[in-house]
Amino acid sequence: MAQMTMIQAITDAMRTELKNDENVLVFGEDVGKNGGVFRATEGLQDEFGEERVFDTPLAESGIGGLSIGLGLTGFRPVMEIQFFGFVFETMDAVVGQMARMRYRSGGHYNMPVTIRSPFGGGVKTPELHADSLEGLIAQSPGVRVVIPSTPYDAKGLLISSIRNNDPVVFLEHMKLYRSFREEVPEEEYTIDLDKADVKREGKDVTLIAYGAMVHTSLKAAEELSEEGIEAEVIDLRTISPIDIETILESVKKTNRAVVVQEAQKMAGIAASVAAAITDEAILHLEAPVLRVTAPDTVFPFAAAEDVWLPNETDVKERVKAVINF
Amino acid sequence: MAEKTLKNIEEQFEMFQILNEEGKIVNKDALPDLSDEELQELMRRMVYTRIWDQRAISLNRQGRLGFYAPVAGQEASMLGSQFSLDKEDWILPGYRDIPQMVWHGMSLHQAFLFSRGHFKGGQMAEGLNLVMPQIIIGAQIIQTAGVALGLKRRGKDNVAITYTGDGGASQGDFYEGMNFAGAYKAPAIFVVQNNYFAISVPVEEQSAAKTIAQKAVAAGINGIQVDGMDVLAVYAATKEARKNALEGTPTLIETLTYRYGPHTMAGDDPTRYRTSELDSEWEKKDPIVRFRKYLESKKLWSEEEENKVVEKAKEEIKAAIKETDEVAPQKVTDLIGNMFEELPVNLQQQMDEYKEKESK
Numbered sequence: 001m002a003q004m005t006m007i008q009a010i011t012d013a014m015r016t017e018l019k020n021d022e023n024v025l026v027f028g029e030d031v032g033k034n035g036g037v038f039r040a041t042e043g044l045q046d047e048f049g050e051e052r053v054f055d056t057p058l059a060e061s062g063i064g065g066l067s068i069g070l071g072l073t074g075f076r077p078v079m080e081i082q083f084f085g086f087v088f089e090t091m092d093a094v095v096g097q098m099a100r101m102r103y104r105s106g107g108h109y110n111m112p113v114t115i116r117s118p119f120g121g122g123v124k125t126p127e128l129h130a131d132s133l134e135g136l137i138a139q140s141p142g143v144r145v146v147i148p149s150t151p152y153d154a155k156g157l158l159i160s161s162i163r164n165n166d167p168v169v170f171l172e173h174m175k176l177y178r179s180f181r182e183e184v185p186e187e188e189y190t191i192d193l194d195k196a197d198v199k200r201e202g203k204d205v206t207l208i209a210y211g212a213m214v215h216t217s218l219k220a221a222e223e224l225s226e227e228g229i230e231a232e233v234i235d236l237r238t239i240s241p242i243d244i245e246t247i248l249e250s251v252k253k254t255n256r257a258v259v260v261q262e263a264q265k266m267a268g269i270a271a272s273v274a275a276a277i278t279d280e281a282i283l284h285l286e287a288p289v290l291r292v293t294a295p296d297t298v299f300p301f302a303a304a305e306d307v308w309l310p311n312e313t314d315v316k317e318r319v320k321a322v323i324n325f
Numbered sequence: 326m327a328e329k330t331l332k333n334i335e336e337q338f339e340m341f342q343i344l345n346e347e348g349k350i351v352n353k354d355a356l357p358d359l360s361d362e363e364l365q366e367l368m369r370r371m372v373y374t375r376i377w378d379q380r381a382i383s384l385n386r387q388g389r390l391g392f393y394a395p396v397a398g399q400e401a402s403m404l405g406s407q408f409s410l411d412k413e414d415w416i417l418p419g420y421r422d423i424p425q426m427v428w429h430g431m432s433l434h435q436a437f438l439f440s441r442g443h444f445k446g447g448q449m450a451e452g453l454n455l456v457m458p459q460i461i462i463g464a465q466i467i468q469t470a471g472v473a474l475g476l477k478r479r480g481k482d483n484v485a486i487t488y489t490g491d492g493g494a495s496q497g498d499f500y501e502g503m504n505f506a507g508a509y510k511a512p513a514i515f516v517v518q519n520n521y522f523a524i525s526v527p528v529e530e531q532s533a534a535k536t537i538a539q540k541a542v543a544a545g546i547n548g549i550q551v552d553g554m555d556v557l558a559v560y561a562a563t564k565e566a567r568k569n570a571l572e573g574t575p576t577l578i579e580t581l582t583y584r585y586g587p588h589t590m591a592g593d594d595p596t597r598y599r600t601s602e603l604d605s606e607w608e609k610k611d612p613i614v615r616f617r618k619y620l621e622s623k624k625l626w627s628e629e630e631e632n633k634v635v636e637k638a639k640e641e642i643k644a645a646i647k648e649t650d651e652v653a654p655q656k657v658t659d660l661i662g663n664m665f666e667e668l669p670v671n672l673q674q675q676m677d678e679y680k681e682k683e684s685k
């Protein structure tokens with residue numbers, strides 16, 4: 001075992017799959033020689049050569065289209081969108097084309113593409129770098145959306161995503177890249193896609209989150225514990241599809257739920273989770289399912305991030321509201 | 326046959342230069358008609374901008390500036406082109422093109438607000454035809470075709486000019502922008518500042534084309550490659566492009582230049598992808614050094630004059646930072662208020678929530 005940051009675990013996952021399968025190709029803007037602007041692909045070009053790990057011209061729609069073509073010819077592309085705010089440039093390739101390839105060809109073709117991309121607030125990037133746009137992809141049929149919150153999960157989930165024969169958008173929260181290390185096995189392992197994980201057990205309320213908000217929720221849970229409230233924290237890990245079973249099991253025990261997302265409120269993942277809970281477990285609920293989200297504005301200018309992003313206080317407030325309902 | 330056509334085209338795109346590295350005029354016929362005062366003003370602007378760049382880098386390192394993309398090395402390319410514009414021409418800049426905006430009339434204070442990430446950084450003064458620096462590479466290019474068509478339809482004698490880099494010239498928007506402007510005979514100028522790298526990726530890896538300028542051919546518009554370290558050549562080429570634009574032919578200008586600094590101040594390390602030999606090769610072509618030599622030979626410049634500019638720049642930057650420090654921090658309610666003309670119901674509700682939060 002080694003101590004790894006999330007970014008190291010991500011590099012390790014790509015290295016593992018580049019070794020395992022000669023069809024795996026890793027490419028994007030600055031991913032080759034430079035090793036990526038966050039160093040996620042550091043050393044991979046040296047190790048596997050320029051034919052397997054390479055820079056592309058500066059065009060996201062080109063990168064998406066290239067992946068489709070390479071996918072059609074039997075390769076397993078791991079493409080990077082340098083920041084997820086640039087996904088708009090390649091929205092057609094991702095949700096208009098890749099996500100529909102299997103369907104359109106009646107199952108003849110498949111798209112084993114992994115789209116890696118950093119996102120998430122708290123690091124004061126310029127506009128259209130940090131936006132939580134996962135909901136746009138989650139609304140599109142035919143593509144999975146995976147968002148790890150720990151180094152261990154990141155490695156196992158990325159390996160599973162690369163091996164998966166359908167497109168996966170794999171989003172990496174920038175704030176988590178180097179915020180902590182944990183034990184990550186050096187050998188290969190996978191983590192099932194479409195499966196949530198209980199990150200903390202508790203009996204009074206269920207907090208459901210993903211990405212950096214898992215840590216915000218865990219912190220809130222620790223603080224609530226001092227006040228005698230025990231929160232269970234579920235990390236969705238895959239946000240499309242949503243693992244409703246794990247959520248229901250928890251909610252049937254706690255009878256209360258708060259869903260936490262960094263994204264704006266309108267039409268988000270939290271709304272889907274809340275709806276799924278009321279669909280299936282309304283008679284188990286002692287209070288309405290509440291949401292913690294950002295307000296419905298454009299992602300804020302850097303200097304306003306701190307006041308805009310949801311935080312522990314927001315989570316605790318909502319938890320108390322469902323407890324005292 | 327096809328091979329010959331390509332070769333013929335490539336050979337025609339030779340770099341246009343007026344002032345060489347030694348500060349000597351090598352292309353007398355092309356020398357632009359600039360008064361002594363104008364020549365001095367161009368020099369003042371370049372020197373001022375170099376100082377500003379140095380200050381911005383150190384302010385960034387002290388955590389007092391925020392987002393900043395260094396410009397040293399590109400002064401002639403940036404300021405020579407802007408200098409040929411009319412006050413009412415439109416500029417659609419990229420993230421690095423803050424100097425053109427400032428010399429077009431935006432205050433330094435506002436440039437700093439943009440860097441810090443404050444919405445007031447985007448509030449252009451009335452009558453300033455500037456769009457906020459574009460972060461999405463290429464988006465500004467196709468918008469330029471739209472602004473140019475708008476100006477034409479309004480019967481204005483003005484042009485729209487846009488800037489991108491060698492990397493930006495790989496985006497679909499770049500081709501679409503040139504093609505649309507050409508199709509509508511719209512008064513547009515497309516400047517590609519080729520500083521040879523898109524973050525770490527060298528220009529040779531962007532395209533099989535020998536020059537970026539030749540990409541104009543496919544769009545049916547004018548194209549020219551210019552020595553981007555020669556402020557006179559950049560000025561002359563843009564001036565001509567402006568005239569042609571108003572007559573219905575857009576131009577693609579490729580300026581050959583170099584950024585001395587890192588890509589941005591957010592952790593880029595140029596030593597990973599550039600050699601120090603290449604750096605020093607380009608420093609020998611420095612736009613300020615050669616223009617200084619030229620002006621000194623004409624007795625239009627002196628050390629005193631230069632020191633005056635340096636002092637002035639330092640003082641104005643200091644004052645602008647002070648002014649920026651005094652701007653009230655943004656509130657979520659400010660952001661909500663800027664979303665729509667009339668707040669829809671969800672935002673109205675959130676406005677009330679955040680007003681209450683902020684009053685605590």
Ligand SMILES: Cc1ncc(C[n+]2csc(CCOP(=O)(O)OP(=O)(O)O)c2C)c(N)n1
Nearest residue numbers: 029086460461462490491492493522523524
């Ligand atoms: C659509 C889009 N893709 C990628 C980026 C990230 N990015 C910012 S600058 C840059 C390189 C740009 O190079 P170039 O066009 O040559 O301009 P330069 O920075 O050299 O002036 C990249 C890839 C972005 N801002 N927008």
Ligand SMILES: [Mg+2]
Nearest residue numbers: 490491522523
């Ligand atoms: Mg460049």
